[in-house]
Amino acid sequence: MSKQLLFLLLTLGLWSGLTEIRTTYAQFGPPGGGPGGPPGMGQDDRRKKTEFTGTTEDAPKGNGKITGLLVDSTSGKPVEFATIALINTKTNKPIDGTTSDAKGNFSMTKLAPGNYRLQYSFIGYKNKDSQAFTIDKGTVLNMGSVKLPADIRTLNEVVVTGQAALIEEKVDRLVFNADKDMTSKGGDASDVLKRVPMLSVDLDGNVSLRGSQNIRVLINNKPSTIVASSVADALKQIPADMIKTVEVITSPSAKYDAEGAAGIINIVTKKITLHGLTLNVDAGAGLRASNLGLNGSYRQGKLGISLGGFGRAMYNRASSTLDQTTLVGTQQQRTSQQTTAFDKPVFGQYTLGFDYDLAKNQSLSANVRYGTRNFVQQQQQFTNTYSGNASSLDSLLSMTNRDVDRKDLSNSVDMNLDYVRTFKPQQEWSISTQYSRTGLTNNFYADLLGQTGELLGRQQNLNNNTNKELTFQTDYQTPIKKNQLLEFGGKAIMRQVDSRYQYLIGSSTGSLLNDPNNLPGSLAYSQNIGAGYISYTYVTPSKFTFKVGTRYEHTGITANQVTEQSTSKPLNIPSYSNLVPSVNVSKSLKGGTTLKAGYNRRIQRPGLQQLNPNVNAANPQMIMVGNPNLSPELTDNVELSMSSTIKKTYINAALFGRLTNNAITQIRIPSDSIAGAIITTYQNIGVQRTVGANIFFNTSITSKWSVNGGLDSYYVYMQGLTQGADGKSITISNTGVSLGGRLMSQLQMNKGWSAQLFSFFRGPSPQLQGTMGSFYMYSLGVRKDLASKRGSIGLAAENFVGNGVIMRTTLNTPVLSQVNVNHLYNSNLKLTFTYRIGKMTFEDKPRKSRSVSNDDVKGEGDGGGQQQQAAPAGGRPK
Missing domain, CATH: 2.60.40.10 (Immunoglobulins)
Incomplete structure (x- = not known):
């Protein structure tokens, strides 16, 4: 059978009822916990x-x-x-x-x-x-x-008090209960993810899981094209106050899309599951950010409606220094640059959703989400370039002074419609559809100034991008006897990426004209994916749980690039097919100890920022350009973990390994046209091997005082190609060890008072051509619950000692060396306020939900994509 015919059959299978299953381990006995209790139970x-x-x-x-x-x-x-x-x-x-x-x-x-x-x-x-x-x-x-029978009563007020563990482990994931974290209130999702075990968030908001940015980030099990464009941007649009849990899945089963080499991060937002009319107000004001959020919901009978909006404005200063040396033939060029910046980003998110019970065993739900990001930055760049030999670099080549206005603007729309039918407990069929579109504008305007500040010339770069996705998915699951579950399903994704770019230049007066050295161009990139999978779960009487499955994906790509003189250039990117198996095993031992082992193969497709051919020279010494010829990378993952509860302390330890072929990573090469400049692009470098371990604990010192924390470490070997002194490609390699950790303490006091202390650090991280610097953060917060716990008021401080965070990054290749020091003045003091208005009664039954989830696109930095969340123990994805 030809690949094209197989792809067509997979796609048609969606319309004929081919289906996917949401696994519910809790039905099959204690999955990952000790005898008689769920995993992670204290x-x-x-x-x-x-x-x-x-x-x-x-x-x-x-x-x-x-x-x-x-x-x-x-x-x-x-x-x-x-x-x-x-x-x-x-x-x-x-x-x-x-x-x-x-x-x-x-x-x-x-x-x-x-x-x-x-x-x-x-x-x-x-x-x-x-x-x-x-x-x-x-x-x-x-x-x-x-x-x-459900106990349905009408109450004037419902107050539910619980002390759920901050960190819980389930058979297929780790769950961080973010709503117990008070110091992140008034922040965004990146502030929350810094606190999650195994995750690391850098100063730009890029997320790594066990040292890899090849992850998939979902929001309530749903993908978004803005995540495909930039994970960091997407996280800044999600208010921390609306996040209920963060789920980390390191060994996804076959039911998940094959994308995302390192794992899946699913951000679950707070949902109201009660009847009545409610309004929640979240507000905050701080030295670096202020926010306001309003969320309302109405539910009566079979119909539920929710409407919400959130806005956040930030303001921050930053500075950096750059010192680099580049070999040009037998001569060396040294560049020294000092940059100061003032950031003024504004973020917003607005949602509208409804669900309706068509019948006792059928439900329909729909959601619309609109997000916006307006990141405006003003920069001043002072650059000196010298030349000479290895012993003397004292001949001044140039001095430049640039005032730069950067605008990174985006807007995204996600719309989904989902249908679920339940035949009997654990037997159900679902159909999910989703349309997602993101518009991304990445422009800059620069004034070129003389030594005395006079205007000498002007430069402008216009870069508009769109990313569209249309997804159809259908899933089916059915139990076999009492200890087995069969799942199978299919999916079709139609994806379109478009990028249009233009450079304009001019003198101090007059109109701006096309730059003859950087003519306008565009990229049209289409990707069609057809997938089918089957998964089988079996629980033995001796409390072994086996989950095995395989997934087949076929990807077809057509790409066309318009370059100089409006010449159309088709890019010869071949289609490819992948069979990705997965095996997960868990064993519950006596005394509350659980052992788990897993193997899976994953795919990582390039994302929009890696493909974008626009030459971004907002800083002409550090130019960024994508590579539309990138091919996907393949990763084999293995993992072994153990968890146990010893008295009041819960401990989890894991060993893991990854072998990646055709790895996508950043490559730096000298510019041929600008003295001392370095071009950063993306290539499939070759091989990357990673082994590591992580351990975390959660303990209750008293009934009101808890402490948790952990350490993450890994060793990585990377090998790839770069440019040698003679201009030819040479093979280089690098190795290194990275260490990170976090510590959090929470204290509940009398009369509604509580306090929390948090600290985080990440050590230097090896890269193919150098080392990314270390950084840290810490925060302290207090909160007072208002009467009847209808609201709270809090005060939190972040990095309040010293003068901000400094990160030092080095880069070394046969033809260049670079030291880049970034200084972020991120000390912060913020006041937060929340209040709930409304009357609620208990709902008579749980809501049904299904959703599309695509997990196959790589994000910014060295990594990025992965998909859909596993079903929580005991039920569907929520």
């Missing part, structure tokens, strides 16, 4: 699970046994961790008890003969009593499936 939680806390009589011992299953009377789903009390019918007092496990199952053993009844209770459900029964010697009684 010691106090385990005690609640295994001990009945009511007042009991001394229970006589025998050999009777009772078993059963608790399910929701409406949805049929298991009710986890409900209380089951054994009542003596004569005294009407409880003499024994237990709780249901993650599958809703319960059992009581060693029961003495007697007359009893069972009482079932759980928050949000009505208490239910069984009929009286008799236990004789050796009786084994199965109560069958017990349906608990």
Whole structure:
């Protein structure tokens, strides 16, 4: 069968019902946690699970046994961790008890003969009593499936207080509960991700997972074209106050798109799951940023509507110095540059969504999200260039003075429509569609000044880009017996990237004209992907969980570049097909210890910034240009991890390895036309091998004081091609070790007061041609809850000692060396305020949701893309 025919069949399979499954490990027994408890459960939680806390009589011992299953009377789903009390019918007092496990199952053993009844209770459900029964010697009684009805009441106010762990581990992911983090309030998603184990965020907002930026970032399981354009830009549009959890998936199964070499990051925002009309206000004011957010929702009967808006304005100073030496033939050129900058970015995000229950087992949902980013920066660049030999660089070639106005503007729209039908518990079919479009403008205007400040000339670069995606996806899952799950599905993605660029120059007066050395051009890049997968999960009686699967993807590419003199140049980029297997195994041991192992193969396709052929010379000494001829990279991942709870301390440790072929990375080469300038572009360098380890802990020193933290480290070997002294390509390599870590402490005090301390650092990171510098941050915050916990007011300080953060980056090749020092004056003091208005009642059943998720595009820096979130234990993606 030809590749083209196979691609067509995969695409047509979407319309005929080919489907994907959302895995629910919780149905198959304790996945990754110890016996009788979900993974990541603390010691106090385990005690609640295994001990009945009511007042009991001394229970006589025998050999009777009772078993059963608790399910929701409406949805049929298991009710986890409900209380089951054994009542003596004569005294009407409880003499024994237990709780249901993650599958809703319960059992009581060693029961003495007697007359009893069972009482079932759980928050949000009505208490239910069984009929009286008799236990004789050796009786084994199965109560069958017990349906608990929802407790629907109208309340003037609902106050729910919980102390969920800040960090939880599930069978397929690590979960960071961001809503427990107070120092990031008033910030954006990048501020939250700095606190998540295994993640690192640099000063520009680029995210790395275990040392790799080849990741996929999702928002509520959904991709966005603005993430494909720039992960850093997308994170700045998401307010920290609206983030509920951050999920890190390091070993995705076959149901996920094959994109994203290192893993998936899914950002789950807060959703209101109650009836009624509500309005939430989030506001903050600080030395570096101010924000205002309004979010409202309405739900009644079968219909739910939500509407929200958020805006953030920032202001910050920065400076940098650049000292580089370039070999030109037998002569050397030295460039010294000093830059000062003032940033004035403004971000906004607006959402509208609705969901509607078509029938008891069918639901329809739709969402529209609009995001905007206006990043305006004013720069002053003073540059001196010298020439000479290796012993003397004292001949001044040039002095330049530039005032530069940079504008990085973007707007994005994501629209999705999703349908879910449930046939029976864990058997469902879904159809998901999504259209996503991002417009990106990356312009600069420069005044070229003389030594005394007089205007000598002007320069302007116009670069407009669009990125469009249309996705169709269908998924199906069905249980096989009680301990197996089969999933399969299909997807088609149609993607279009367009870039148009133009350089204009002029004297101190008159109109700007096309630059004859940089003629206008454009790039049209189309990518069509057809995919299908199958996945199988099996849980053994000995608590082994096996999840195996494979995914096939075919990618077709057509690209056309218009260059000088309006000449159209087709780019010969061949289509390619990939078979990507995945294997995940977990084992629950006694004492709450869990072992996990995983293997998967991933693809990383180039993103918009890597493909964009526009020559960005806002700083002519550090020119950026993309490479439309990039091909995807392939990565094989292995991982072994162990987690355990020792008294009040939860510990997780992992070893991992990655082997990447055809790796996409940044390459620096000297400019042929500008003295001392360096051009940064992207190439498929060859090979990259990474091995590393990470460990983190979460402990409760007291019931109100907790501490958590961790260390991440990795060793990397990179090999690729660069330019030698004779202008020919040569093979170079580099190795290095990187170390990072974080520490957080939280304290709950009396009268609604709480405090939090956070610190983070990342050591030097090796690159193919040098080393990226280290940096750190720290923050301290206090918060006071208002009356009835309807709101809060807080004060937080960040990097408040010293004069900001300094990051030093070095670059060394056979023909150039560079030292770049960035100084960010990011000390900050901020005041935050939140308040909730409205009346809510409990919803009678959980909402159903499905969504498209594309995870295949690489972002800025050395990495970028990956996709869809795994289903949370116990249910669908939320």
